[in-house]
Amino acid sequence: MIPEARELHHVSVVVGSIDDSLPFYRDTLELVPGPVRVITDQHVRVVFLEAPHTRIELIEPTDASSGVARFLAERGRPSLHHLCFVVDDLRATLAALAARGVELIDREPRPGAEGDVAFLDPRASGGVLVELIDRASLARPHTS
Amino acid sequence: MIPEARELHHVSVVVGSIDDSLPFYRDTLELVPGPVRVITDQHVRVVFLEAPHTRIELIEPTDASSGVARFLAERGRPSLHHLCFVVDDLRATLAALAARGVELIDREPRPGAEGDVAFLDPRASGGVLVELIDRASLARPHTS
Numbered sequence: 001m002i003p004e005a006r007e008l009h010h011v012s013v014v015v016g017s018i019d020d021s022l023p024f025y026r027d028t029l030e031l032v033p034g035p036v037r038v039i040t041d042q043h044v045r046v047v048f049l050e051a052p053h054t055r056i057e058l059i060e061p062t063d064a065s066s067g068v069a070r071f072l073a074e075r076g077r078p079s080l081h082h083l084c085f086v087v088d089d090l091r092a093t094l095a096a097l098a099a100r101g102v103e104l105i106d107r108e109p110r111p112g113a114e115g116d117v118a119f120l121d122p123r124a125s126g127g128v129l130v131e132l133i134d135r136a137s138l139a140r141p142h143t144s
Numbered sequence: 145m146i147p148e149a150r151e152l153h154h155v156s157v158v159v160g161s162i163d164d165s166l167p168f169y170r171d172t173l174e175l176v177p178g179p180v181r182v183i184t185d186q187h188v189r190v191v192f193l194e195a196p197h198t199r200i201e202l203i204e205p206t207d208a209s210s211g212v213a214r215f216l217a218e219r220g221r222p223s224l225h226h227l228c229f230v231v232d233d234l235r236a237t238l239a240a241l242a243a244r245g246v247e248l249i250d251r252e253p254r255p256g257a258e259g260d261v262a263f264l265d266p267r268a269s270g271g272v273l274v275e276l277i278d279r280a281s282l283a284r285p286h287t288s
Contacts, residue, residue: 006174007196011155011227013272024269028246029229030150051229052151053197077271080224083155085173085195102172125168127221128157 007086009114009133010048010055014068015078018047018060025049025056039113044068046113057084057113082129084117090134094118109134151230153258153277154192154199158212159222162191162204169193169200183257188212190257201228201257226273228261234278238262253278 015021018036025031031049038045043066049056059081061069071081087093090109098104103121110117115137120130159165162180169175175193182189187210192199203225205213215225231237234253242248247265254261259281264274 008152008155008198008200011152011224015270021270028241028244028264028268029274054152056152056227075271078269079271080155080227083200083224097172100172120172124172125222126159126165127219127223130173 008054009084009086009138010057011083012057012059012081012131013078014059014061014072014075014081016060016072018045018058021058021078022047022049025058029056031056037113038062042066042113048114082119082131084131084133086135086138087132088135090116090118090132090137093132109137114138152198153228153230154201155227156201156203156225156275157222158203158205158216158219158225160204160216162189162202165202165222166191166193169202173200175200181257182206186210186257192258226263226275228275228277230279230282231276232279234260234262234276234281237276253281258282 022033026033026049031051033047033049036045036047043062045060045062047058059068061072063069068081071079094104094107094109098107103124104118105121106118108118112133114133116134118132120132122129124130166177170177170193175195177191177193180189180191187206189204189206191202203212205216207213212225238248238251238253242251247268248262249265250262252262256277258277260278262276264276266273268274
């Protein structure tokens, strides 16, 4: 049986401009965009586009100070950035992963654009960045 | 309403070694792997891991001749490679996209690991590689 805890919440794409990139995802892929939100403390603008059962997140850095801004500068064009999976109890999951020696960026949940989140260190997967999001927090997204 | 045609079939990750990368996706993310398959004519080994409603595909180049081998050499580590969405009639979708001027790598469906597929040119999205897979073909995967 596939655990519901491992549902793919979203795949994120870092883009230089949401205005430039949104039309492809909306008009060509026919995904349904939500509102564009500014996450001031993370120096990004984000928009989620709904697909059945999951979402594509476009992240646009608003200045050069963030990790996503450096990622975009390195790649030089819109690029796939991370995978985010839903877990039922993020705090307990992080404790269990840490006890097993899985490298974590965040050892405690922190507020993300869509709920309480934590990032695993890309070393844990060999290179791919993975985010976990707490299921119970999905109803109360971060709005700063 | 979200069109069922735009379901995310899988997200693919190019890896240097499925043997090395699989444990993270199976044991840490708790995704459920299928069999590892060799796609001889594409010079890759692939494995799909099931998540609820979607899949993660790990692709390992078996020699240096393929596009995914060059992608891996450029990135130097496992990296997110493409998104694949299900469409109801791939041939008709490709014709409609071409008529709208969307850049395509494949103008006709061709056999892929999981069914009949076509890739959009990354220029269509500004950089992200997108694959489309024909829903009716999902029951008869490529086995060469």
